[in-house]
Amino acid sequence: MTAAGTTPTTRHEVHAVPTPDGALLHATVDGEATAPVTVVLAHGWTLAQAAWDDVAALLAPDVAAGALRLVRYDQRGHGRSTWGGTDPVSIDLLGEDLAAVLTALAPTGPVVLGGHSMGGMTIMALAAAHPELIGDRVRGVALVDTSAGELSHPPRTAVERLQQKLLPAVGGWAVAHARRVEGWRRRVPPTHPRHRAVVRGLLYGTDATEEMVARGAAIMAGSSVRAFVAFYPALGAHDKAAALAELGTVPVEVLVGDSDKLTPVRHSGKLAEAIPTAHLQIVPGCGHMLPQERPDLVTAAIRRLLPAP
Amino acid sequence: MTSTIEKTSAEEIGGVREVHVAVIGSGFAGLGMAIQLRRQGIEDFVVLERGDDVGGTWRDNSYPGAACDVQSNLYSFSFAPNPDWPRTYSEQPEIFAYLRGVADRYELRDKHVFGAEVTAATWDDAARRWDVETTAGAFRAKVLVSGAGALADPSYPDIPGIETFAGTVMHTARWDHDHDLAGERVAVVGTGASAIQVVPAIQPRVGSIAVYQRTPPWVIPRGDRPTTPFERGLYRRFPAVQKAVRGALYAGREFLVFGMAKNRRLLAPVQKLARTHLERQVRDPQLRAAVTPDYTIGCKRILISNDWYPAVSAPNAEVVTAGIAEIRPHSVVTRDGVERPTDTLVLATGFHVTDLPIAHRITGRDGRSLAEVWDEGMVTNRGSAVAGFPNLFLLVGPNVGVGHTSMVYMIESQVAYVGEALRAMAVEDLAVLETTPAAQEAYRELIAQRSAGTVWLGGGCGSWYLDRHGHNTTLWPDFTFLFRRLTKHLDRDNYVGTPERETAGVAA
Numbered sequence: 123m124t125a126a127g128t129t130p131t132t133r134h135e136v137h138a139v140p141t142p143d144g145a146l147l148h149a150t151v152d153g154e155a156t157a158p159v160t161v162v163l164a165h166g167w168t169l170a171q172a173a174w175d176d177v178a179a180l181l182a183p184d185v186a187a188g189a190l191r192l193v194r195y196d197q198r199g200h201g202r203s204t205w206g207g208t209d210p211v212s213i214d215l216l217g218e219d220l221a222a223v224l225t226a227l228a229p230t231g232p233v234v235l236g237g238h239s240m241g242g243m244t245i246m247a248l249a250a251a252h253p254e255l256i257g258d259r260v261r262g263v264a265l266v267d268t269s270a271g272e273l274s275h276p277p278r279t280a281v282e283r284l285q286q287k288l289l290p291a292v293g294g295w296a297v298a299h300a301r302r303v304e305g306w307r308r309r310v311p312p313t314h315p316r317h318r319a320v321v322r323g324l325l326y327g328t329d330a331t332e333e334m335v336a337r338g339a340a341i342m343a344g345s346s347v348r349a350f351v352a353f354y355p356a357l358g359a360h361d362k363a364a365a366l367a368e369l370g371t372v373p374v375e376v377l378v379g380d381s382d383k384l385t386p387v388r389h390s391g392k393l394a395e396a397i398p399t400a401h402l403q404i405v406p407g408c409g410h411m412l413p414q415e416r417p418d419l420v421t422a423a424i425r426r427l428l429p430a431p
Numbered sequence: 432m433t434s435t436i437e438k439t440s441a442e443e444i445g446g447v448r449e450v451h452v453a454v455i456g457s458g459f460a461g462l463g464m465a466i467q468l469r470r471q472g473i474e475d476f477v478v479l480e481r482g483d484d485v486g487g488t489w490r491d492n493s494y495p496g497a498a499c500d501v502q503s504n505l506y507s508f509s510f511a512p513n514p515d516w517p518r519t520y521s522e523q524p525e526i527f528a529y530l531r532g533v534a535d536r537y538e539l540r541d542k543h544v545f546g547a548e549v550t551a552a553t554w555d556d557a558a559r560r561w562d563v564e565t566t567a568g569a570f571r572a573k574v575l576v577s578g579a580g581a582l583a584d585p586s587y588p589d590i591p592g593i594e595t596f597a598g599t600v601m602h603t604a605r606w607d608h609d610h611d612l613a614g615e616r617v618a619v620v621g622t623g624a625s626a627i628q629v630v631p632a633i634q635p636r637v638g639s640i641a642v643y644q645r646t647p648p649w650v651i652p653r654g655d656r657p658t659t660p661f662e663r664g665l666y667r668r669f670p671a672v673q674k675a676v677r678g679a680l681y682a683g684r685e686f687l688v689f690g691m692a693k694n695r696r697l698l699a700p701v702q703k704l705a706r707t708h709l710e711r712q713v714r715d716p717q718l719r720a721a722v723t724p725d726y727t728i729g730c731k732r733i734l735i736s737n738d739w740y741p742a743v744s745a746p747n748a749e750v751v752t753a754g755i756a757e758i759r760p761h762s763v764v765t766r767d768g769v770e771r772p773t774d775t776l777v778l779a780t781g782f783h784v785t786d787l788p789i790a791h792r793i794t795g796r797d798g799r800s801l802a803e804v805w806d807e808g809m810v811t812n813r814g815s816a817v818a819g820f821p822n823l824f825l826l827v828g829p830n831v832g833v834g835h836t837s838m839v840y841m842i843e844s845q846v847a848y849v850g851e852a853l854r855a856m857a858v859e860d861l862a863v864l865e866t867t868p869a870a871q872e873a874y875r876e877l878i879a880q881r882s883a884g885t886v887w888l889g890g891g892c893g894s895w896y897l898d899r900h901g902h903n904t905t906l907w908p909d910f911t912f913l914f915r916r917l918t919k920h921l922d923r924d925n926y927v928g929t930p931e932r933e934t935a936g937v938a939a
Contacts, residue, residue, distance in 0.1 A: 131770035133762075135616075136639040138747035148746035172717060186768075201715060202746045308710070340716035 132186050139226045141219055145198045145206025151227055152178070153191035159261070159428055160191040160228040164220060166239030166267070167353050168345040170201030173238060173338070176417035181424070190428065193227050197240070199349045211352050213360045216240070217247025224259070234262040234427045236420075238413050239385060240353065242268025243360050250365030257371040262427025264375045266420055267382055267410045269389035270396065271361035293351035300347045307347075312339035327381045327415060329407035334414045366396040374400040375423035379408030379415065401426075446569060452476035452853070453563050453572035455549050455789065457539075458487020459839050460578030460826035462530060463508065463846040465539045471850055477572075478539065479565055481548035485534040488582045489526045494606040494625065496632030497523035498655075500735050504673060505680040505837045508533065512673050514666030520655040520735075544568075549579075553794045554821060559862045559929075561822065574856075576849055578826040579789040581905065582782045588620060590758050593776075597760040602778045603629055614638045615774040618763045620755070622648055624734055626779035630748075631738035633777075639747045641771050643755055643763070646892065647721070649705045649728040653735040687835040688910050691729045692885045702728040712740035721750050730890025732834050784905055785809075785898040787828070795820040805829075809904040812874050812925050813918055815848055816866040824849045830878050831914075832905045834887075834896070840911055848918035855921050856928070863929035870925030881908040 133154055138146040150171065161181070165173045171194035184190050196203040198219055199211065208215055224233065237245040242265040249256050249263075277283040296303050310317045313336075321339040322330065374397050378390035387404055394402035403423070408415045451473060454464050457480040468476050484490055499506050503516040503525070511533050517525060534540055547567035552575055555562050563570040585602040587593075593600070601607045603625040617637045619626055622644040634640050666673040690697035705728055713719045722743070724731075743750050753765035762770045790801035796819050804810075804819060809829035811817050816824060826845050833841055856864050882888055882903040887896045896905045907914050 131764050131768045134769045134771050136641065136747060136749050138639070138745070146746040150749075170715065172715070196746075202744055202748075204746060312716075337716075344714040344716050344719075346714070 130186060132182070137227060139195065139223050141198070141206050141222045143206040143208045143215075144204075145208075145219070146204045147195050147198060147219060147223060148202035149193060149195035149223060149227060151191065151193050152182075153185040154188050155191070157185075157188055157191040158431060159189075159232045159234060160193055161234045161236060161424060161428075162193040162195075162220070162223060162228065164195070164216075164235070164237040164241030164244045165197060165200070166241050167357060168200070168342050168350055169238075169338075170196050170341055170344065172201070172341050173411075173413055174236075177236075177413050177421050177424070180417055180421040184425075189431070191228075193223065195223050197244070199352060200345060205348075209352075210355065212356045213240070213243045213247045213362070214251065216244040217249075217251050220244050220248045221252055221255075224255070231259075232261045232429050233259050234264070234424060235260055236264040236266065236424055237268060238266045239268050239410065240357060242266060243270075243357070243362065246270060246362035246365050246369070247360075249368040250362055253365075253368045256368050260372060261429050262373045262375075263369055264377070264420070264423050264427060265390070265393055266377045266412050266423075267379060267385050267390075268393070269360070269385040270363045270366055270393055272389075273360060273385070274358035290355075293354065297348050297351050303347045307343065312336065312343045317343075324383060325410045327379050327405075327408035330409065330411070330415050334411070338411055338414055363392070363396060366393065369400075370398045372399060373427055375427060376400050376402045377412055377420060377423055378402075378404055379410060379412055380404050380406050381408065382410045384410045447562075447571050448477070448568065449560075449571045450475055450477045451572065452574045452576060453561065453570050454478045454576045454578055455552075456480060456487055456578035456580065456583070457482075457485040457534070457543060458489065458578060458580055458583075459508075459530070460580060460842045460846070461485075461487065462533055462537075462539060463839075463842050464576050464578055464826060464849065465542055466508075466510070466533075466537050467846045467850045468853075469537060469539075471853060473853065476542060477570060478543045479547040479549055479563065479567075479570070480543050480545050481566070483545050484531065485539070485543065486527045486530045487578075488580055488604075489523055489530055491583075492604050492606075492625070493523055493527075493608070494603040494629045494632075496628040496630075497603075497625075498628055499523075499526060500624065501684075501837045502680050503529075504677045505684070506839055508839060509677070509843060511536070512666070512670060512677070514663050514670070514673060516658055516663075518655055518657050520653065549789070549792055551792050551794070554796050554823075556796050556821075559821075573862075574822045574824070574853065575793075576824045576826060577789055577793065577828070579787070580827040581784045581787060581832060584783045584788045585778070586781050586783050587778060588780045590620075590755050592758040595760050596758050596773075596776055598773060599775045600778065601775070602780070604782070610775070612637050612775060616772055617641070617775045617777060618643060618771065618773045619777045619779055621779035621781065622646070622750075623779060623781055624648075624732060625781070627734050627736050627739040629777065629779060631736070631742035634742040634745050634748055637747065640742075640745075640749075641763070641773070642743055642748070642750050643765075644721070644750050644752050645754070646726075646731065647724045648731060648734045649702065649724050650708060650734045650736050650739055651701065651705045652708050653737045655737075681836065681840070684836040685910055685912070687729070690886070691835060692881065692908050692910075695727055695729075695884075695886050695889065698728050698886060701733070705733075709740060713744055715744060718744060718750060721752050724892075726892035727886050727890035729834070729886040730892040731894040731896075781895060784832075784895045793820065793823065795823075808875075808898060808900055808902055810871040810875050812866040812870040813848065813922070814907075815845055815918070816852075816926070818866050818868045818871055821863045821865040824852065829904045830907055832896070833907055833911060836911055841907065841914060844911075844915040844918045848921065851919075851921040852926075855923060855926075859928055860931045861928040862931040864926050865929075866926050870922070873925075878903065878908060882906075 135151040137149045163174045322335045394400040503521040547565040551564040553562045561572045561575040585604045619642045753767040756766045793801045814831040898904045
């Protein structure tokens with residue numbers, strides 16, 4: 123009857139996945155339930171699933187062709203997802219959240235997991251708690267700009283000791299006075315050159331375009347003070363070196379930017395060493411935001427993990 | 432033979448019930464008119480109501496979350512204050528209950544014929560009567576007053592394939608309360624006043640909700656709160672206090688006219704308020720971009736809500752801006768080729784406003800319907816009378832709508848005006864009162880002149896305020912007290928009257 127009636131369309135669903143402690147995780151599912159594999163992407167700290175938009179756009183033809191189903195979700199306390207009843211939060215909790223997403227949205231069939239930064243740690247936590255999933259359900263893992271642990275070290279100087287002592291109090295104050303802190307944040311919005319300069323310096327490599335930085339900054343500006351404060355200690359406490367062996371039964375792609383300041387190259391080096399099936403790629407001119415800086419490489423890595431048709 | 436005013440003749444004659452005045456509709460307008468008639472001692476009237484109860488728009492729009500955007504102290508009859516409003520801004524059940532209460536208090540139910548949808552009203556020039564066909568029998572009236580409002584007949588979007596949809600389809604104005612939305616995938620079409628009320632009400636219950644948006648509305652905070660027992664007691668004991676509050680609310684809202692109709696720059700602070708509201712409530716940059724309007728605030732109706740943005744930011748919600756290409760039996764497809772599986776389709780697509788359906792059913796002296804006469808644009812005298820349609824008065828007709836304040840104020844102005852006309856007919860013993868084309872032309876000029884430079888025409892948006900020619904045919908484009916002044920007395924010069932005696936002579 124209409125032209126649209128014959129043109130191919132891509133199925134798109136939104137789900138609020140409940141967790142056992144009452145959080146609702148905002149997840150979007152693209153593609154048919156009949157697709158041979160489901161790719162699940164977990165984003166990083168103070169980001170949201172929008173951080174995967176560029177990768178999703180590159181995977182869109184595969185999704186449209188029915189070759190894969192793509193699941194993206196907002197980690198708890200990020201994006202549209204709520205917090206749930208657990209306090210303090212931990213990376214292990216994020217691993218359980220990912221397990222809940224799998225149960226709800228990909229209960230059967232092969233799965234490929236992709237995690238950026240804290241999202242990568244989430245996958246390690248899942249592997250540690252549910253090793254039975256790896257190999258049987260999870261057929262491949264992409265770990266992008268991430269780490270197995272040792273992101274914080276015991277304080278060495280008096281200043282560091284003082285910092286460590288004060289940090290929880292400062293964080294607590296910031297969360298308690300979130301409205302005021304938000305007000306300060308609004309004064310220097312992501313459109314502000316200084317805001318962007320800070321974001322670029324911290325997260326991006328030399329090759330990043332202004333547009334990339336602007337988009338990343340906008341996503342992070344959308345995150346809450348609480349997400350920043352609550353997950354900071356969780357990242358410091360993250361230690362899943364022992365669980366890496368569990369991932370050794372499936373192909374693993376490890377990617378990192380050569381100038382990543384948050385999870386420097388050596389962290390990915392350790393991953394590649396500990397996981398016998400890992401393939402390490404160090405990307406020149408890039409920082410901590412590979413899904414935005416080089417979505418082509420990240421997408422290619424994910425494609426290599428897909429089971430042969 | 433022509434004496435129809437006596438009560439005795441109000442009985443059915445050949446299956447046709449003869450009355451002095453027939454009022455169409457029993458919303459705020461119809462009830463207000465009925466009360467006015469009573470006050471003037473006119474008892475020989477009937478209210479033709481297509482529903483099974485009074486209430487009009489406030490009876491039909493019972494969708495979850497339905498509420499009024501104007502404070503109840505202002506959105507009520509001036510002569511029937513209600514000290515017991517439970518909230519400052521009332522929800523539909525309270526307003527509906529209020530209207531039923533008014534109908535009971537003024538003993539108007541006996542005057543109603545329910546289930547009487549007017550199918551045709553034709554002026555019989557020889558008999559000088561309106562022949563009114565309804566689904567509950569035929570009526571013959573000397574004077575016909577239409578209180579069939581603008582927000583009466585739901586407008587259904589013309590989307591390809593909508594008739595093939597296998598799930599439930601419901602318009603917000605025809606809500607199916609028996610249909611359980613729990614866990615369903617719901618599509619809401621539209622982001623107007625109904626949508627921003629119904630979405631927050633159903634979002635927590637549904638599985639997922641996709642809101643299909645064409646143009647985002649500007650939304651300002653809703654200063655709604657429960658009223659305190661102290662307030663209610665105060666209003667009961669000292670009605671003057673409530674009257675003063677009402678006056679203050681009226682005056683405060685009238686200030687918006689300066690910005691909307693006089694100088695658009697004055698709307699800047701209101702727009703800033705709306706923008707801050709949006710930025711506070713929407714963190715996601717993509718959603719923020721999608722729901723940020725690109726036109727001046729006030730161009731489309733300003734909406735008030737504290738829970739709209741949180742609802743569309745919820746984990747199970749999304750705002751879709753791609754535009755609907757077609758509807759399939761189990762899904763909605765947008766122009767970007769995305770197909771969203773859908774169980775229930777909620778049409779929050781508004782009403783036939785600029786093409787009032789009642790206008791198709793009213794036929795004047797020369798055999799043309801009001802809709803045909805209005806094809807080139809709606810022309811009236813004071814939004815109330817039309818040349819070629821003798822003894823017909825319109826309530827809530829063209830250019831009587833308001834976007835900033837209480838519609839009830841405008842209705843009371845019009846009802847009083849019709850009352851003046853009826854009084855003039857009685858005093859002068861007129862059989863027919865009809866406005867002139869010249870009066871209509873002058874009035875059209877006045878509206879066009881006052882509309883020029885307003886935010887509705889110059890704000891950079893399309894809206895249901897404008898007809899297909901781009902003319903403002905919906906809103907009163909000035910201070911509402913000026914409309915009241917304009918309708919306080921009958922502009923007798925703008926009408927031609929035909930005396931009753933002469934009529935009898937002609938008819939014989």
